[in-house]
Amino acid sequence: MxxxxxxxxxxxxxxxxxxxxxxxxxxxxxxxxxxxxxxxxxxxxxxxxxxxxxxxxxxxxxxxxxxxxxxxxxxxxxxxxxxxxxxxxxxxxxxxxxxxxxxGETTVALALRYGSKIGVLGITDYAPDAYKRLLEGKMILEKPEGVDSTLDLMIPEGRKQVIASGKKLKEKGAEVIALACTGMATIGVAKELEEATGLPVIDPVxxxxxxxxxxxxxx
The missing domain is CATH 3.40.50.1860 (Rossmann fold)
Structure with missing residues (x-):
């Protein structure tokens, strides 16, 4: 207020x-x-x-x-x-x-609170600018298979692949997952990812x- x-x-x-x-x-x-x-x-x-x-x-x-x-x-x-x-x-x-x-910049800022190995989970094979700029040397990048736009997240298979990618990030040593697409917030997947991986998940929205x-x- x-x-x-x-x-x-x-x-x-x-x-x-x-x-x-x-x-x-x-x-x-x-x-x-x-x-x-x-x-x-x-x-x-x-x-x-x-x-x-x-x-x-x-x-x-x-x-x-x-x-x-x-x-x-x-x-x-x-x-x-x-x-x-x-x-x-x-x-x-x-x-x-x-x-x-x-x-981007808000998600990265919060992710750094939880660890120095940041799993970045987005819909492109490159990291958004703020992630690249602020997480140099700290980032582990993962893209869900078959998810190429925010529309792909809105079908059951897209959600399934997001969860699978989250698990891969944990296997690769990520200490926290920073979602790199606000479409993942649209489908409300952060809580499910936390339950599946046991890691903190930063929802960009x-x-x-x-x-x-x-x-x-x-x-």
Whole structure:
């Protein structure tokens, strides 16, 4: 809650174009359930039906993300709900004075609290920028078989492969699993991964929410 007694308002950007309200507002719901003093408004970018799962798609999305950020009114903070943190730097430049973060840098920051061997579980065969930049020499990367976009996570086989990849990360010595796709938060797989591996699992949507909550209480 802000000093003025109003809820801290967060503008949340989904990088997956989606008309299914259950999916579209899932990140908003998860954050507000855990952090009820936050008021989250969700917008999705246009013409990105598969979200972001390649450098080319990321490049295409950034101008849309910045435009979407500019469309929010009277928000106290902006979250780009994607582990790639696309457009975060550009929004900071375009909207100085408004705190901006993304799913990648927040997840990495929390993962480092739990160990020095970080299992990174995403949907690409490369790690998102924040993971590469902040986890140099500490990262073990794993990609679920047959999962190439966030849409693949929404079918039973995709979920099964996420769990199998989590177990592989544990076998390789991971001390904590940092999810590298917010689509894994959409399907709520973190708890199941923790039960299957016995490791802490950092959910990027809850990581974003935690950082927004911290920003709200320091004001």
């Amino acid at each position: 802000s000093k003025q007694g109003k809820k801290f308002k967060v503008g949340l950007i989904r990088v997956l174009t989606c008309e299914d309200t259950e999916v579209l507002y899932s990140h908003q719901r998860q954050i507000m359930e855990k952090f009820p003093t936050l008021d989250v408004e969700t917008r999705c970018i246009p013409d990105q039906p598969e979200g972001i799962h390649s450098p080319k798609l990321c490049e295409m999305a950034i101008p849309k993300i910045v435009d979407t950020a500019k469309a929010f009114r009277d928000v106290d903070m902006i979250i780009v709900s994607c582990a790639d943190d696309p457009g975060v730097r550009q929004i900071r430049e375009a909207l100085p004075g408004i705190p901006v973060t993304g799913g 809850l990581a974003e929410g935690l950082f927004a909550y911290y920003e709200s209480i320091r004001r």
